[in-house]
Amino acid sequence: MTPDNITLMLLSLGILLGAARTLGELAQRFHQPAVVGELLAGVLLGPTVLGTIAPALNLFLFPPNGPNAIALDAISNLAIVLFLMVAGIEVDLSTIWKQGRLGLKVGITSVVIPFGLTFLTAWIFPQIFGKQIEVNQLVFALFIATAISISALPIIAKTLMDMDLYRSELGMVVVSAAIFNDIVGWIVFAVVLGLMGGASTEGNHIVLTIFLTLGFAGTMLTLGRWLIDKVLPFVQAYTRWPGGELSFALVLALLGASFTEWIGIHAIFGAFLVGAAIGDSSHLREHTRVIIDKFVSFIFAPLFFASIGLKINFMTHFDFSLVLTVLMVACIFKLIGGTFGARWGKMSARESLAVGFAMVSVGAMGIIIGLLALEYRIINQRLFVALVVMAIVTSMISGPAMRLILSPVKSWQLKDALFSKLFIRELKALSRRDVINEMVQIVCREFSLDNNELERIVWEREKAMSTGIGKGVALPHARVEGLAYPLVAVGISDTGIDFDAPDGKPANIIFLVLTPDSAPESQLNIVSEIARLFRNQPILQSTLKTRTFTDFLALIKSQSMPKQT
């Protein structure tokens, strides 16, 4: 690569990553999966938008041929291998066994029903999916069935966590079904690719590829898994921590990916299976998992998904009736599959429907499978665009539909309840009573609440038992009738105010926690989150150093550890 090539590579990677992450964040702000924004970044920078408005710039940044095209291709191939490895690590095989029959029932029906129905539809009416004549009918129908019946484990898990249902029975059933779904889906897809490779050569080749695929999957999930579990303690004990474990995982994933690419199915299948085998080891340390997960999810995955948008003009290849067909087939068949499984497992009608909608989302995995099919020329660009739209739309409706059906109590977190206008950097008041009055007044002014009434209930609670919890923190709180969502006012006093704390220390940070009467548990959640945050002394010092609400919010967000999944 010449210096000019390198300049361009770094520039295009910087722009691509920047755009993908910015739009990914924006998508999440609107409660959509990040992958929606990441794909959109590619669509904006690719032929669809930039290529139409400023074709020269588009060609300069992302040339279709030459060393820079190869470099970007190499990096996005590496990115997808690492992404699938992380997806594999997230898959916890033991969840399926723990969940037992119910999970297995939903798992099986949510694969078999959409797979079977889509396969039949695509076999009998291949033209409605726009099958090209030169493509083998069996391969095509099998592929369509796989692309539609696979599920988006990361998106499903995220939706369940947002609704605080991840650890519930419904959550565990859905997750274990999605894991089962993922593994079966990938194995079937690998077999489809084997069939396809075989179609061009002799019959022996097909049998060999399928045999190698199933053999590799079986070996990785039994012997490989066992071996990794045995070897990991040696790696941890006799190499640098966490570097040894980190490179051990990556080297295995690269070699596994290379092996599956070599036997004629795609590299990502190997990476996924290696990831699943590693993730299942009880010896894999959380610290290593976090490093791999964060670096891959926030750097490599956005680069990969954005690069998809660069490959295709989504506008010219958008075929409305095809998009609608694929979308309808996916939604209906998947909804039937999931709902039926849950009913069969004796869940209530309402919960079964929620399970059905959870299993509807196709997400990133569907896009990846579609991309491979496009590269292997099983499908054309129009069908690929339809699959991408289907994958995204199903992921976007899945969460809201579940919310509508279950109407779960939203689990509020501290960061949802903080507002810049309720941040009082320097309290004027010097006594407990005055502080409460000062803070209540500001809340009432900003949110048009009844001043006197609120002051009375907060003070009554405070009188009953002091809310100074020690270590410089006080937490006056009240449940307020008619409030739609929790409000937390934050007052900082550099001098400190006596809140009669058990450790006798004056309070420097006062959180006034007001929660809706209708969501009684939100008070306990928020109060205990604050108590947990300020258990360690250093954060108090850091808080006293903050000057603005942004500084304060940054501190709170980067101190609270993400929920464990």
Add this chain to the structure above:
Amino acid sequence: MTPDNITLMLLSLGILLGAARTLGELAQRFHQPAVVGELLAGVLLGPTVLGTIAPALNLFLFPPNGPNAIALDAISNLAIVLFLMVAGIEVDLSTIWKQGRLGLKVGITSVVIPFGLTFLTAWIFPQIFGKQIEVNQLVFALFIATAISISALPIIAKTLMDMDLYRSELGMVVVSAAIFNDIVGWIVFAVVLGLMGGASTEGNHIVLTIFLTLGFAGTMLTLGRWLIDKVLPFVQAYTRWPGGELSFALVLALLGASFTEWIGIHAIFGAFLVGAAIGDSSHLREHTRVIIDKFVSFIFAPLFFASIGLKINFMTHFDFSLVLTVLMVACIFKLIGGTFGARWGKMSARESLAVGFAMVSVGAMGIIIGLLALEYRIINQRLFVALVVMAIVTSMISGPAMRLILSPVKSWQLKDALFSKLFIRELKALSRRDVINEMVQIVCREFSLDNNELERIVWEREKAMSTGIGKGVALPHARVEGLAYPLVAVGISDTGIDFDAPDGKPANIIFLVLTPDSAPESQLNIVSEIARLFRNQPILQSTLKTRTFTDFLALIKSQSMPKQT
């Protein structure tokens, strides 16, 4: 890229990373910098060894042309950009100011003296460095002077930490001098590259490049640094944690790298400056720093250093007299520079000599500069090999020489004192006295010590005050005359033994800590490390589940957090 290209890319990356990390670990086992092993991996897999033994395999794995060569080139270019970004993050500019005059004196002399002396030598006798006729004499002399006077901050920091001198005055002087050295070295090198680019075109171009280089460096370290510090809290407050901060840092580094590559100096200069500006922000969170640092240091850096060995046959281009010349010049001039600066700053002769030897190591940075010079055809392959050997040898002698001069008391850690033959998975004894006897007996048998004497001193200490520290842990200990290094025997008792602990709980894990009489502080170090480790309850449960010494060692290593730098 075709499926065959992808298979090969993943295979070669897997092999390269695996070999680099394995040999890097091995190098560290022999107390050598990891980069020594990583380079060696490339030498083994490249033309030097594999290319000689099995040329066909070497050409297959690492083809010199075609898509795979471009892919590897792209990935190693990306790797070096990220590595320099991490190097920049590690640089803490404020250290220089804090250290004040002494650090600055050493910093200046350790740049100016070797730079000046080497420049003069190379200017007057260019032939002894094997200068080619077509290379500009000024550019050549400037380059040689830069490559030799740069220092290896990561290696110096690691050596100081190993000797427990990082936080000492000597340590901080050396580190701040090395930081100063790094920044000046890179800026001078950027100017050299600018001069070189200019040599081929008009004079205006040189001035412009130098102006842009100094302008960019100045802007990044002042305005850029200030701006990043202002923006980071917004990123933390309003994006996902830690993903926002992570991608913010990487996007800036990629764009900065692209910019400097564009103005005609190398990409890594921009990445380094962006890293320095980010690392200096008080808002950069440790968690983000760790994720970037570990992923880059253990994945990208080994890939990069190994890939250097693939480029060149180190055997055929090894010129003994040239290697010796470069090595002598580097060692002598750098030793003079560092030692003189320290003496000037009124340090003792012994300490000054230690500072001098610390500044001798050239390490990774010298190799990177050499590689660039090779790419820009300032030097030939023979001189490049000589520079690599010089960089490695200076890094290898620096630490041992400092140890010899200062003869610091080795600071023993728990993991150095654990031995598989002193791991007793199931203690037979049931009382305090019997446990001590049982453990002492095993230690005496394995290390040929006097049984009765040892039993007496351990028990006397135990009688004086019980060593049961609670939470299921007991720490009987003694200082032993004539012991060369600490020994820690570990005994596990599932039933538990009464050690008269303050919390009344029986001890399930007994550490018998025996330390040399000659290193009195090692007892306190090890005992407090154990107490710190077992402060949290879960690790006791995990320990009781371990079956073998390896499991136990893996647990201890992955639980103890690395020392903060």
